[in-house]
Amino acid sequence: MALITDLILTPIVFGLIGMVIKRISRWLALISSAISTYYSIQLLGLLPGSFTIRLTPPVPIIFQLDLLSVTLSIATSVLTFLVVLYAINQKIRDRFFVYIPIALGISLGALLSSDLILFLFFWGFLLAIVFGLLLVGKEGRDPSAAAQKALFLLGASDFAMLLGIVLLLTTIGIGSLTPPFPKPLTSPIAIAGFILILAGGVGKIGGFPFHTWIPKSADVVPPATMAFLPSVLDKILGTYLLIRLLTRIFIPSPSIALLIMIIGSITIVIGVFMALIQPNGMRTLAYSTIGQAGYIIVGLGTLHPIGIAGALFHMFNNIIYKTGLFFTLGSVEAATGRSNLEDLGGLAKVMPITFFSFLISGLALAGVPPLSGFCSKWMIYQAIIQSRSHWLWPAFLIAAMFGSVLTLAYILKLLYATFLSEPPKDLDLDRIQEATVNGWFPPLLLAVGAIVFGVFAYSVPIARIIQPILPTRIEALGFWQPVLATILLLIGLLIGLLIYLFGTALRAKESKIFIGGEEIDSEEGRIPGTHFYSSLPQIYMLEKIYTFGKGGAFDFYNYLVGIFTSLGIVAGKVIEFLIQKFYEVIAAIYRIAGGVGSEAHSGILPNYLSWLLLGLFFLFLFLW
């Protein structure tokens, strides 16, 4: 018990101390995430367990430990440590290091709490901290518009979840994230509650239609924030909630599964297509985060054991390589001071370790075998095929597979534009240095992780992490033998290397371009990566869709704000106006009556006499 409260409170307290003593906040953040890692590994010794602090109202504080929550706690702590390590000597304001440990403590609380109200408390608290974290912008950028968008979209999904949870509490009597056995989704109220909570989970993980804050934040907040929020914290918490919801709280029906898979497929398609055309590395990665969230949602939506295992595996892979990608592009940005792809190029020579990490993480993201992304995507495809829950399943499969291909496309674009293309004239490569140790080590470590999780997919992550978490056995998956494939691949690469070394490639001669005695501007001949796929928006149907997208037609935020504003106008300008008018009419009637009365009492004696006579007349009339 004390261990859990220590685990949750230590980072929060360290963060609060950092708030007071700004100078040491960076080190406090690092130390507290290390302590959390240690504590959360200790939790493994307490499994399985349930811990209660107090049962009386108002908030019963109950924690529940199982392998899922403890594993995810460890993952959160470790990744937070890496984020802090990476960011510790970067030019980020101290407030960042105040919020990070607080956010860590709160997320651990959300992962470990069993009572729904306690969970809601942590979940909403995290929203407040996320808002603060997003308000810490890059130098010279104002992040407040993006942060507010995030606050409103996530706030809307949180309030939806609050309503859903309260609905479960009051009408169905589910008060816990880990009830003894799941309930079937039969009554309309249960379905309503389920969908409302689903909105919370999808909103957190960054799925359609709550995703639009991520790209908006991408180029105004520091890369470390992007690495921490959408790619680590939100993925872990969102996946956690969805797994709990789909496997522990409810037994979902096929139609619900269809809904989830449609949401997931839309998310994949949006993420991938938008990532292709971004002129900025951070924005590309932001859309990529969204697309990968789509895979997790689709995998969970299959409701098939392999699909759920695949989604969980994909979540782990995703936080490993996506964090690495954000780190490496962040290092590039820190070294060059630029983030637009057009202004970059040729950095592979001067930042070799960063380049290598980016290459491995990027290929893993694209799902190139034998790296980590391949196996988890493979499991998700297999689950879609095996579950065949609805006749639409080929569409989901196509969305997922196409998404994977196009992911490779935008990763190659990023790779080329940042590291391989000819650098622009004004970028002086000699003055750019490789990142410092804490800058290159975390992404390199994550790249190694991506290799390990890919090559030894069955023996390490699935057998040791995923399988123990899930109740059902994960069956053998086709004929995919990652170790054998790797060996074959390495042999292939070796042959390629030999051909390169002994073939004609090295003997090529480079000479200056000469056309009619004119000097050719080297800038003109340069091909920056931004032109890749730039013809994509010109394809007939896509053109219209992209134009719509640019106008904000797919942005749920605009619709939501629009709805509330128009309701506000109805309330404020119409109803409120009518009420005010009503009172003014009453006041006018009084004023007229008063005016008539005062006219009548003019102070002239004959007038009063005639009133008297008139009164007597009426009196007689009535009394007769």
Next chain:
Amino acid sequence: MSGPIWLSFEVDGLALTLTCLFSLITLFSLIYSLISIRRFGFKTEYYVILLLLAASGISFLYARNLILLYALWEINTFAIWRLVGFHRRDEDIEHAERTFLINFFAAVIMLVGLGLIYTQSGTFDLTRMKGLSLPPASAYLILVGILAKSATVPLHVWLPYAYESAPIPVAAMLASISENLGLILFLRLFRQTFSLPENFYLTVMVIAAGSILIGGGTALVTNRIRRILAYSTISQLGFILIGFAAGGTYGIIGGLLYIIGHSLSKPGIFYAVGIVEERTKAVELGGIGFGPVMPTLGPGFALLAGSVVGLPPFIGFFAKLYVIIGVLKVNLVLAALTVGGALFTLLYFLRLYNGIFKGKTTLEVSPSPVSGMIVLVLILAVVTILAGIAVIIPNPWIEGVMKSWL
């Protein structure tokens, strides 16, 4: 019981807690007044009436006699009338009259209802009529008074005008003391003393839901800062009323927590707005850009707004959560509307925050001694967080209040 027969008081946990709260806000408003009222005339009257407002509000918590309750109610209305018209400009006097007339008119209707109770029970003493049934007509008549005092649609029309004219400390006290009196009367009469048919409570819930949405919606499209705050108060009072009307443990505790949360954060917001007004003379959103002028005021404002919106760990979160649970136990649609109202709150506070603290300034910023009152804003911001944490962590104080209702 010595003294006149109608002088009957009773102490309970609710009254004690709210006394602390009301006294705190009165103290803060007095401190604020010492700085901000200095340069105006009628100072003696101002302080006397300000204390009268506080005293009538606090005694109202303990009173258990209908005549006494009514008398304190009217004293409070009188105090509001004098204070709203404090600046004595033409429009202030008109606003004060509007405030007084609507409140007085509604109170007279309420008096008829109180009279009906007397004809039914033969006593004015609340402690002696526990469990009696009440003719619904008298309940509705009393409701008119409550709606006017607690600024609920459709009798809220005085509040925007009152806020526009009242000095800042008075507006803070209106929000945190006077307007709660109606809700407390509702609790004392219709929850503690009488039991009424279900459809009465349902009617009140519908009225309150309408108040939440109309108040929230209007706050979202209004431009004058004080009017936004007025409609925000109207909306928030709707949350409290809907909780009390829904009843049950959650509804009532939620409503009580809501009173505490709202009465702690709204005065802070008013003080912050007062500082901005004093230094820039701004009355409307847009072109204020106050953020860089006082860098700590914005975060303080944001914390208080977060409490009103209902984000954890502020006390506003638990208040809103329990109110929603309480409402959901009665009616699903009303609960959904309540959640929608919460989103309105989020939106209009974002708009208010942007309008005051973001953007470029086009106004001349002058120094003012009122700036020192930022301390009050920050203290209240910290108190809302501490109060929220106090709800989770076991402590005798909150539990004592809750026990008196469980």
